[in-house]
Amino acid sequence: xxxxxxKTRRDFLKxxxxxxxxxxxxxxxxAEDKVLPPGVNTKSKVVIARDPSLYAAxxxxxxxxxxxxxxxxxxxxxxxxxxVTPWKKIVRAGEVVGLKVNTIAGPGLSxxxxxxxxxxxxxxxxxxxxxxxxxxxxxxxxxxxxxYMLSDDPNRVRFIGTDAKGVGYDENVLTYGVARxxxxxxxxxxxxxxxxxxxxxxxxxxxxxxxxxxxxGVNNNPDTLHHNNCCPGVADLNMLAPIRNKFRFVIxxxxxxxxxxxxxxxxxxAWKYNGIMVASDPVAIDHxxxxxxxxxxxxxxxxxxxxxxxxxxxxxVAADAQxxxxxxxxxxxxxxxx
Amino acid sequence: xMTRFHRTTMRFMLMAALCLTSGCRKHTPPSANLFPTxxxxxxxxxxxxxxxxxxxxxxxxxxGDAEKYLxxxxxxxxxxxxxxxxxxxxxxxxxxxxxxxxxKSIFDSEPAMDAQTPTLxxxxxxxxxxxxxxxxxxxxxxxxxxxxxxLLQAMLELGHAIxxxxxx
Numbered sequence: 001x002x003x004x005x006x007k008t009r010r011d012f013l014k015x016x017x018x019x020x021x022x023x024x025x026x027x028x029x030x031a032e033d034k035v036l037p038p039g040v041n042t043k044s045k046v047v048i049a050r051d052p053s054l055y056a057a058x059x060x061x062x063x064x065x066x067x068x069x070x071x072x073x074x075x076x077x078x079x080x081x082x083x084v085t086p087w088k089k090i091v092r093a094g095e096v097v098g099l100k101v102n103t104i105a106g107p108g109l110s111x112x113x114x115x116x117x118x119x120x121x122x123x124x125x126x127x128x129x130x131x132x133x134x135x136x137x138x139x140x141x142x143x144x145x146x147x148y149m150l151s152d153d154p155n156r157v158r159f160i161g162t163d164a165k166g167v168g169y170d171e172n173v174l175t176y177g178v179a180r181x182x183x184x185x186x187x188x189x190x191x192x193x194x195x196x197x198x199x200x201x202x203x204x205x206x207x208x209x210x211x212x213x214x215x216x217g218v219n220n221n222p223d224t225l226h227h228n229n230c231c232p233g234v235a236d237l238n239m240l241a242p243i244r245n246k247f248r249f250v251i252x253x254x255x256x257x258x259x260x261x262x263x264x265x266x267x268x269x270a271w272k273y274n275g276i277m278v279a280s281d282p283v284a285i286d287h288x289x290x291x292x293x294x295x296x297x298x299x300x301x302x303x304x305x306x307x308x309x310x311x312x313x314x315x316x317v318a319a320d321a322q323x324x325x326x327x328x329x330x331x332x333x334x335x336x337x338x
Numbered sequence: 339x340m341t342r343f344h345r346t347t348m349r350f351m352l353m354a355a356l357c358l359t360s361g362c363r364k365h366t367p368p369s370a371n372l373f374p375t376x377x378x379x380x381x382x383x384x385x386x387x388x389x390x391x392x393x394x395x396x397x398x399x400x401x402g403d404a405e406k407y408l409x410x411x412x413x414x415x416x417x418x419x420x421x422x423x424x425x426x427x428x429x430x431x432x433x434x435x436x437x438x439x440x441x442k443s444i445f446d447s448e449p450a451m452d453a454q455t456p457t458l459x460x461x462x463x464x465x466x467x468x469x470x471x472x473x474x475x476x477x478x479x480x481x482x483x484x485x486x487x488x489l490l491q492a493m494l495e496l497g498h499a500i501x502x503x504x505x506x
Contacts, residue, residue, distance in 0.1 A: 263400075269449075
């Protein structure tokens with residue numbers, strides 16, 4: 001098997017610039033923001049949009065309200081008067097766009113299909129063909145359990161797991177730090193870019209799982225990266241070129257959150273946060289999620305994650321000088337709640 | 339030219355060979371006997387598939403949660419999907435640990451919050467959408483994805499049915 005040498009950050013930025021020139025493509029505002037060293041020119045913006053009536057009396061969120069909430073979050077992030085422009089800053093019309101959902105916890109605590117539906121609607125309005133949208137996760141089984149109907153029809157939005165016939169993991173073994181792994185062909189070969197759609201969750205090992213930890217659903221051996229509170233496993237995994245280069249944006253499903261007992265679904269530890277969180281900086285949004293979970297734990301009389309032995313220390317490592325995947329410095333995070 | 343008799347005989351032999359080399363030769367895993375079938379508990383129906391995970395593959399099922407179970411000495415985890423009255427989806431997991439201490443350590447690690455504690459197994463907790471109990475080296479977890487007025491009682495009935503199937 002071939003092993004890729006990891007690029008340096010400078011090589012990566014140079015590669016992006018050359019690639020954009022060769023393609024004659026317009027720069028993508030959010031995609032550029034995320035590769036700037038944290039806090040150099042601007043703060044990392046995290047927007048949280050919430051609607052207390054999202055679920056009304058139903059067990060599932062109302063689709064019209066979800067679309068409205070998504071628009072609120074995205075328009076606020078992009079400071080756009082219309083709901084379609086923000087998407088044009090994330091993706092280009094001809095690209096194959098991967099939506100990496102999180103479905104390991106089943107229907108109670110997975111990325112809601114209704115949110116994915118809303119995202120697909122806006123992506124298509126921004127010029128992305130339905131067949132160029134790929135909704136994916138580790139397995140077909142988990143996708144189906146979470147309420148997604150599998151489809152590999154090239155004329156429709158595709159829903160597919162890495163374990164589907166003919167997909168699998170890339171033969172190339174990539175390494176960075178403690179991560180020595182193979183990534184899903186859906187990321188390395190099928191998709192040109194990725195929008196990360198995680199869930200607001202506690203994680204019994206990592207403390208918090210949101211954007212960065214959702215990438216454990218991309219590689220073939222996540223079990224090897226769980227020791228020491230998943231640190232530096234999470235940060236190192238996110239340094240692998242296909243993840244780092246193809247990541248564009250985070251839209252976190254925070255409609256239902258979990259403050260204890262994650263990443264599985266434990267209804268007694270779940271709560272309706274009624275929110276959607278968006279950011280182009282995965283570290284900043286993870287840091288923000290951590291604070292939300294800590295507040296909820298305090299409200300319910302539970303120990304802090306550090307006192308419980310599960311500090312999400314990978315967040316600081318992801319922001320350190322070696323990784324520079326974003327910022328965890330609160331003074332450099334612009335948190336907007338709408 | 340093959341006669342009808344020959345064709346039938348060959349079909350039979352082919353089916354027998356397939357049967358021997360695939361599913362029919364497999365033993366039913368012991369954990370399958372721990373999950374009541376559709377006819378056993380009123381209102382409950384079970385999907386036929388029971389998935390069983392060895393320690394080395396447990397993270398495929400429960401991701402990072404597996405670490406805790408591995409530390410506590412898990413031998414296997416089995417899971418089956420149920421439905422209550424064709425509308426409430428419920429997942430039942432049975433973790434088989436090396437010892438009762440292992441099951442107890444997992445049970446005790448989870449905050450009780452506002453649980454009820456019905457008489458079930460060695461210890462139990464009942465919530466509006468879930469039930470967890472331990473008995474000897476077994477830890478049983480039941481999670482419902484919807485709420486319903488009869489669910490508490492129904493989960494208890496299924497829980498008791500599982501309890502009677504646990505050895506020891």
